[in-house]
Amino acid sequence: MDISSVLGLFNYWIVIVLMMTGFYIVIARGNLIKTVIGLNIFQISVFLLYITMGRMEAGTAPIIQKTAEVDQAYSNPLPSVLILTAIVVGVATTALALALIVRIREDYGSIEEDDILALDRES
């Protein structure tokens, strides 16, 4: 494991750190809003993973330049397209989750998981 392969894989490792931070927030925290925030962080780290895989060395953004030299390298446009779709869908799911949280708060008076479970057991 030399320095070039550490640099070549460094992006993936940081993305994994971000992913695991989001995962930790989701499973360790009882607050519902905090859970949604953790889900968001996880989601963005997946976007970053895709985009970093589409990158090409010495490449540029996939916008064709007629004046440039013929063998200009471009980064892969496909991960960009997939992630554009995923970002918008991610906001839709976030909005839905937050609407559910507002409803839960109206009904239970709390957004903490253990309080809600205790109320459910009482009734």
Place this chain on the structure above:
Amino acid sequence: MVMLELIDILVLLLLATTAVAVARIRNLWAAVMFTGIYSFLGAAWMLILDAPDVAFTEAAVGAGISTVLLLSTLALTSREEKPIKKFPILPLIVVVVTGATLVYGTLDMPHVGDPTSPVHTRMEPSFIEKSDHDMHGELPNVVTAVLASYRGYDTLGETTVIFTAGIAVLLILRRPGKLSVASSNRSQPEESDG
């Protein structure tokens, strides 16, 4: 090129710091603000990685609309997280084991930017080679061509998802009218301060 590598590493370390700050902070308001910063740093990094379209969308939708939605939810609920009684050790173990497995998986992956990696060599001819001819040479941005033409059904599906989510949010948040007898039967545990 060395300069770009340094910026890359700096942005990545900032991203990691922000994520850890979100995990540790108790105040929900501050956590939402850190999430906005995190999204924006992510958008900045996407710009370095040659994906300007995604960076714009992430900055506008991820850092903008998500933060607004989270803030309005905070206004309707509570700002403080309940303090935890004891430090949860099991989630930490699960996270460390999963992370170590994933890092082990990356050891076989092609390095970032490697032109011979499967991401770049599969699909012959690639969208970049096809799109100039298919779009009659009038659409230089290949991302737009793939989004709206080659994968147009994908985008249609995305619009359907947004529409469905919008309807669902409206139905969930609708004020109970005369018809909903079931919801008034439910006992209210505390008075709401809405």
